[in-house]
Amino acid sequence: MIDRLLAATTQVLDERGYAGLSTNRVAERAGVSVGSLYRYFADKNDLIEELRTRSSADVLTDLTDALTAAVAMPARDGVRHVLAVLVAALKRHRAVTTAMISEAPLGAHGNILPEVERQLAQVTRIFVAVHAPHLEPAEAGARIHLAMGVTLNACLRITLEPPPGITEDRLIDLTADLLVLGLLPDPLARA
Amino acid sequence: MIDRLLAATTQVLDERGYAGLSTNRVAERAGVSVGSLYRYFADKNDLIEELRTRSSADVLTDLTDALTAAVAMPARDGVRHVLAVLVAALKRHRAVTTAMISEAPLGAHGNILPEVERQLAQVTRIFVAVHAPHLEPAEAGARIHLAMGVTLNACLRITLEPPPGITEDRLIDLTADLLVLGLLPDPLARA
Amino acid sequence: MIDRLLAATTQVLDERGYAGLSTNRVAERAGVSVGSLYRYFADKNDLIEELRTRSSADVLTDLTDALTAAVAMPARDGVRHVLAVLVAALKRHRAVTTAMISEAPLGAHGNILPEVERQLAQVTRIFVAVHAPHLEPAEAGARIHLAMGVTLNACLRITLEPPPGITEDRLIDLTADLLVLGLLPDPLARA
Amino acid sequence: MIDRLLAATTQVLDERGYAGLSTNRVAERAGVSVGSLYRYFADKNDLIEELRTRSSADVLTDLTDALTAAVAMPARDGVRHVLAVLVAALKRHRAVTTAMISEAPLGAHGNILPEVERQLAQVTRIFVAVHAPHLEPAEAGARIHLAMGVTLNACLRITLEPPPGITEDRLIDLTADLLVLGLLPDPLARA
DNA sequence: AATGAATGAGCGTTCATTCAT
DNA sequence: CATGAATGAACGCTCATTCAT
Numbered sequence: 001m002i003d004r005l006l007a008a009t010t011q012v013l014d015e016r017g018y019a020g021l022s023t024n025r026v027a028e029r030a031g032v033s034v035g036s037l038y039r040y041f042a043d044k045n046d047l048i049e050e051l052r053t054r055s056s057a058d059v060l061t062d063l064t065d066a067l068t069a070a071v072a073m074p075a076r077d078g079v080r081h082v083l084a085v086l087v088a089a090l091k092r093h094r095a096v097t098t099a100m101i102s103e104a105p106l107g108a109h110g111n112i113l114p115e116v117e118r119q120l121a122q123v124t125r126i127f128v129a130v131h132a133p134h135l136e137p138a139e140a141g142a143r144i145h146l147a148m149g150v151t152l153n154a155c156l157r158i159t160l161e162p163p164p165g166i167t168e169d170r171l172i173d174l175t176a177d178l179l180v181l182g183l184l185p186d187p188l189a190r191a
Numbered sequence: 192m193i194d195r196l197l198a199a200t201t202q203v204l205d206e207r208g209y210a211g212l213s214t215n216r217v218a219e220r221a222g223v224s225v226g227s228l229y230r231y232f233a234d235k236n237d238l239i240e241e242l243r244t245r246s247s248a249d250v251l252t253d254l255t256d257a258l259t260a261a262v263a264m265p266a267r268d269g270v271r272h273v274l275a276v277l278v279a280a281l282k283r284h285r286a287v288t289t290a291m292i293s294e295a296p297l298g299a300h301g302n303i304l305p306e307v308e309r310q311l312a313q314v315t316r317i318f319v320a321v322h323a324p325h326l327e328p329a330e331a332g333a334r335i336h337l338a339m340g341v342t343l344n345a346c347l348r349i350t351l352e353p354p355p356g357i358t359e360d361r362l363i364d365l366t367a368d369l370l371v372l373g374l375l376p377d378p379l380a381r382a
Numbered sequence: 383m384i385d386r387l388l389a390a391t392t393q394v395l396d397e398r399g400y401a402g403l404s405t406n407r408v409a410e411r412a413g414v415s416v417g418s419l420y421r422y423f424a425d426k427n428d429l430i431e432e433l434r435t436r437s438s439a440d441v442l443t444d445l446t447d448a449l450t451a452a453v454a455m456p457a458r459d460g461v462r463h464v465l466a467v468l469v470a471a472l473k474r475h476r477a478v479t480t481a482m483i484s485e486a487p488l489g490a491h492g493n494i495l496p497e498v499e500r501q502l503a504q505v506t507r508i509f510v511a512v513h514a515p516h517l518e519p520a521e522a523g524a525r526i527h528l529a530m531g532v533t534l535n536a537c538l539r540i541t542l543e544p545p546p547g548i549t550e551d552r553l554i555d556l557t558a559d560l561l562v563l564g565l566l567p568d569p570l571a572r573a
Numbered sequence: 574m575i576d577r578l579l580a581a582t583t584q585v586l587d588e589r590g591y592a593g594l595s596t597n598r599v600a601e602r603a604g605v606s607v608g609s610l611y612r613y614f615a616d617k618n619d620l621i622e623e624l625r626t627r628s629s630a631d632v633l634t635d636l637t638d639a640l641t642a643a644v645a646m647p648a649r650d651g652v653r654h655v656l657a658v659l660v661a662a663l664k665r666h667r668a669v670t671t672a673m674i675s676e677a678p679l680g681a682h683g684n685i686l687p688e689v690e691r692q693l694a695q696v697t698r699i700f701v702a703v704h705a706p707h708l709e710p711a712e713a714g715a716r717i718h719l720a721m722g723v724t725l726n727a728c729l730r731i732t733l734e735p736p737p738g739i740t741e742d743r744l745i746d747l748t749a750d751l752l753v754l755g756l757l758p759d760p761l762a763r764a
Numbered sequence: 765a766a767t768g769a770a771t772g773a774g775c776g777t778t779c780a781t782t783c784a785t
Numbered sequence: 786c787a788t789g790a791a792t793g794a795a796c797g798c799t800c801a802t803t804c805a806t
Contacts, residue, residue: 022778022779022780023779023780023781024779024780025779027789032787032788033787033788033789034780034781034782034788034789035781035782035783035786035787035788035789036786036787036788038780038781038782039786039787043780043781044779044780044781138356138357139357139361141354141356141357142354142356142357142361142362142365143365145348145354145362146345146348146362146365146366146369149341149344149345149348150340150341150344150345150369152344153340153341153343153344154337154340154341157336157337157340163332163333163336165329165332165333166329166330166332166333170330170333171333171337174333174334174337174373175337177373178337178341178369178372178373181369181372181373182365182368182369182372182373192769192770213795213796213797214796214797214798215795215796215797215798223770223771224770224771224772225771225772225797225798225799226769226770226771226772226798226799226800227769227770227771228798229797229798229799230768230769230770234797234798235796235797235798383790383791404774404775404776405775405776405777406774406775406776414791414792415791415792415793416776416777416778416792416793417777417778417779417790417791417792417793418790418791418792420776420777420778421789421790421791425776425777426775426776426777520738520739521739521743523736523738523739524736524738524739524743524744524747525747527730527736528727528730528744528747528748528751531723531726531727531730532722532723532726532727532751534726535722535723535725535726536719536722536723539718539719539722545714545715545718547711547714547715548711548712548714548715552712552715553715553718553719556715556716556719556755557719559755560719560723560751560754560755563751563754563755564747564750564751564754564755595799595800595801596800596801596802597800597801598800600768605766605767606766606767606768607767607768607801607802607803608765608766608767608768608802608803608804609765609766609767611801611802611803612765612766616801616802617800617801617802
């Protein structure tokens, strides 16, 4: 039932956008009564949150795998791999991503990315500690914070509004370069 | 009256967020009747657009000055100056920026930044042409596109959710470094 | 619920006239919420149309019976019978008739009578063909058109603003005479 | 000023229909302020009433002349003349007539015709007294009442929705025949 | 006299939420 | 458990009317 409702929510989001998302419509689309929706979700917000959480979790699954694989690679290759996986995952959730990032009141629901960012930041801290051990903690923290912004923003741009005349691969390459440059001040560390 | 209504809109946005922004509430907060609101604005959308336009114009004024000043500076200093001015301008419009960037359905109203980004991209093209003339056009375009994302995202983060334990100045420094690094592949060009 | 709402609509029409007919008022008068009204009617117009359609259908039912009975009678008696039935039916729907005929913007909703007139005209064509077969088609058409106006107008007058000092029966008699005279130019045909 | 406002009202009625008739619009169209409108007319209703009255008066002027001329003619010719003049006059006021008859809440403003009908009835009484002196007063009254309905309804139909395939002249002829037939029971009286 | 900015009750309509069945 | 009819506050917007200037 819950899955049915969340699937219906995604559909409605796809077809009508965030503004067209009403609980009655979701229930109708799911083929159940509104009453049932309110048995499984406290309110509309809860429904949206759950959808966001699930999309987030799905993205995180891929991300975790990518991060695991990345640690065994040279720095730049690892970063590149993570970016590519992230873009692919966001593409898969284009509907929810679009709705949540571009349409939904962020203040109300946050977006998919905070959890992704948290996970990413955690691993990035280790990455920086390994490759640039002499960096001061505060300095490292700031670089990581900025890098997270760069990463998510770049992946979103690549996913939702890719610039014309250039391949996605090249964009990911450039972003990877930028991130390595930004994260690791020591040129020697960059493999 | 127009100013009064726009000020009230900003207030309501501040207190209730985008979702709580209603024409009746704005009129009430402005101490006028709804009818008056509709004398000066065609509809709710027009009200929001006007607020956005004004904020945008105000940010652009500062930005233009900063860009003019920046061309006479060494590359990194110029970039830094522009970032600092942008952060200051966004801070001044924190309420509208938050509401428009983070809450408003982007599809409905766009946000302040597209216009800022456009202006910024234009000058950045020249900047890149001067400092890295050998860069291929498509490559340069992609770098600029990404750099715009980095710039706006960084300024927004610095303005709206600055990371703890580090000064704003240092964050701007780091961002400037990142941008120069990302835009100009030739190390010699970086002054 | 639908009946309740239509009854309330009739009441409001009676008490406040067409101009005073608002969806909120109808709902209140029906003792239900506005929301309920919109569960059963797409919009205000739909509500009005439904009321009109029902009144129209009810009048048409009687009219059809009367026409069926009339064909077996001598010409004048048949005409008279139809008129009497029509007056009785309109009386039964006095509220709706008044509102729709006399108050509603005709352009917006039409009124009850077009459907009545259409049905009446159809049978009248046969009546004329039988009793005055030598009449030219165009001439017959014009006579019928005028006769329809006379019929409806007379019935409306008899129903809504009967002249003083004379019985309804006598008015119907006179109208019947007039119609027979107007429809059938051949005196011999008039039984 | 009054004329200007009434002319503007007619224009607005023509262009936007009764539903689009607002005092602000009328004032704007007249090139004066709403305030001025309310100096010369007590309220919106008063404005409409005045327009109706004037149209009515204009029609009455023609009607009076026609009636004066008609008394010197044979019965049927006189009736025909009056009908022709009436149709012409209504055509001249098509905008107001349409709005008032077909769109305006009749209950609120009545229509142009009552005054016309009154005047017409008055003369018709004399006409009947001359041509059918033996008719009982109540009977004559009823016949006149019905004839008024026929007359106005026919003229309106001829003016606003003429049936296709037949000339206006023929329609007026038929109506005249009908009226004479209906008003004067004595065949000898019909010249 | 004339203006027109200002008013505010009221309109048609939506939709998150509840609760008797 | 599930239903879906019912709710009603709130929304965006209109327009006849007023009144300080």
